[in-house]
């Protein structure tokens with residue numbers, strides 16, 4: 001029988017603002033790489049083991065790995081689940097598998113990860129072509145074979161070897177359809193009312209902005225003249241229509257979570273797709289990260305109205321900072337007047353769309369007053385909900401420092417985008433200011449936000465608004481307050497099945 005190349009997402013804690021059945025989205029990266037392997041490496045068996053939606057804990061995962069006996073275990077994670085990945089790597093190594101790691105976290109800490117001795121190869125950047133070349137090189141098991149694979153790091157005689165950069169896939173339509181059949185598709189969003197039958201889908205890769213704190217444009221950036229530059233690539237509307245037909249008709253998906261860093265970067269594609277969905281009578285809800293300036297552009301051209309008619313019912317906008325200076329400091333090229341206009345358009349012309357804005361605090365020079373200004377702004381902009389994200393020193397950004405590395409992965413549990421007294425660089429004064437503002441700062445603008453969320457836009461929007469408000473109140477009262485008073489780690493929730 002062919003050797004098994006197994007992608008694994010191990011059990012892990014849950015982010016407190018998602019429901020249990022929307023906590024874990026189909027791992028699109030694995031499905032996409034698995035499809036490439038099936039197309040180009042028919043002499044391998046390819047499988048994906050996505051433990052969280054199966055509520056599979058560590059004991060069951062170990063049994064499963066022993067039964068399947070993979071030759072290669074592939075993993076890739078957010079920083080916050082580093083400890084789980086290293087635990088998986090230890091397990092896989094003990095069973096004699098080769099271990100490879102990739103994605104937006106491991107790619108930026110390759111030397112450290114390799115020196116743990118738990119991982120054989122780290123992949124940098126886009127993975128599809130890399131795994132196709134890597135699979136035979138791993139089988140050959142020589143440094144020379146690995147050195148010929150672009151876009152990886154590995155250890156040779158104790159030294160880290162980083163191979164030449166992996167060229168980007170120019171035309172995303174060349175990618176095979178993701179291997180959805182390898183995933184427990186019916187489990188995602190199974191009991192969710194607001195995101196039923198959740199699917200993950202991408203219309204583009206990369207971003208055209210270069211925000212200082214973000215890894216996304218770096219992970220999918222173009223490497224030229226020894227530098228990574230922002231770069232966006234798109235799938236065509238016709239290709240996406242094919243994907244959505246399969247996802248909705250064969251896999252019963254009813255809500256698409258666009259994973260694009262910037263879903264509306266292209267001025268025409270999203271509306272063209274929405275038009276096709278309407279023509280084909282495909283009704284599917286959609287949520288997406290969008291840019292405010294592109295949204296204003298699309299409102300003027302009429303594209304936004306088409307996107308909303310085509311199913312877009314939830315948008316997230318990175319506002320980040322309360323003023324022009326702050327935006328410049330993080331290299332974000334949208335402006336507050338444009339962001340204000342974008343939310344006003346959504347509130348007035350598309351009240352059925354649930355809107356969320358994210359803000360970043362904890363930059364050098366921030367004071368409690370900065371946090372209060374951010375909090376006030378979140379209500380003045382007509383969004384339905386705001387997230388306040390602490391600056392997190394993600395590997396790959398200038399805020400990362402090598403001394404933050406931790407061989408157990410435990411300290412990365414604080415890279416959870418939640419206010420937390422134990423996060424590196426955490427600032428209790430800022431977090432107290434945020435907590436106190438949340439408890440006592442009840443302005444007319446804030447009351448209007450809640451009223452709009454509850455009274456305008458229909459039942460779905462009301463449900464989403466209430467659900468998030470309840471989770472936020474619980475998190476502030478329980479996670480944040482306890483964290484600030486006792487120094488405990490705030491946040492991620494270990495599911496009851498974690499060790500099972």
Ligand code: B12
Nearest residue numbers: 024025028029074075076078079102103123126127259417
């Ligand atoms: C969907 C999503 C979620 C979902 C589902 C999460 C889940 N675990 O199921 C939700 C909304 C619940 C969520 C929550 C969180 N998320 Co999230 N999420 C994403 C998102 C939008 C999409 C991921 C995706 O499918 N990308 C598309 C695929 C095709 O791209 P890719 O993952 O980069 O994969 C390619 C390459 O990187 C590479 N690659 C990736 N893995 C591997 C592995 C191997 C072996 C190889 C060879 C190559 C390889 O090849 C792939 C194909 O080319 C990303 C942002 C983004 N656009 O990527 C953030 C992102 C991954 N999330 C992030 C974070 C921080 C979180 C949270 C901690 C906080 C939050 N809410 O934002 C929680 C943690 C949840 C948890 N317990 O795991 C950060 C991670 C940053 C970091 N370095 O740690 C990201 C990058 C967003 C950001 N703003 O920076 N998230």
